[in-house]
Amino acid sequence: MAAHLSLGEAAQALGVSLDTLRRWDRAGKLHTTRDARNRRRVPAAELHRLSQRPERHRTGSRLSARNRFAGVVASVESDGVMALVEIEAGPFRVTAAVTRDAVDELGLAPGVAAVATVKATSVMVSREPPDGR
Numbered sequence: 001m002a003a004h005l006s007l008g009e010a011a012q013a014l015g016v017s018l019d020t021l022r023r024w025d026r027a028g029k030l031h032t033t034r035d036a037r038n039r040r041r042v043p044a045a046e047l048h049r050l051s052q053r054p055e056r057h058r059t060g061s062r063l064s065a066r067n068r069f070a071g072v073v074a075s076v077e078s079d080g081v082m083a084l085v086e087i088e089a090g091p092f093r094v095t096a097a098v099t100r101d102a103v104d105e106l107g108l109a110p111g112v113a114a115v116a117t118v119k120a121t122s123v124m125v126s127r128e129p130p131d132g133r
Contacts, residue, residue: 022040
């Protein structure tokens with residue numbers, strides 16, 4: 001990689017617009033230099049700094065799901081072939097709809113240690129206060 005990139009090259013590498021880089025430069029978020037023709041140049045080190053992403057947490061197992069909540073079964077409600085299993089995992093309560101056979105095979109009952117593993121294609125996030133108000 002070149003020691004310095006043009007603003008256009010840096011924008012393309014970072015996946016942002018030229019205007020975004022200009023705003024970042026004015027705000028001090030991006031450190032640029034000027035060449036002999038007074039054009040902004042972006043040091044390769046800046047590109048590296050801005051492209052770094054926080055490392056995602058590991059699954060801790062052979063499952064691909066990363067959202068795992070270890071806890072204790074709080075309740076099991078069976079009705080026909082289905083059951084609702086509620087797990088207290090620290091400050092969280094996770095409810096899973098599973099088959100009654102799964103409850104029996106896993107020996108799920110109140111007080112039993114269990115792990116709720118969540119793998120979802122749709123996760124909703126909000127900024128509501130914890131009490132729901």
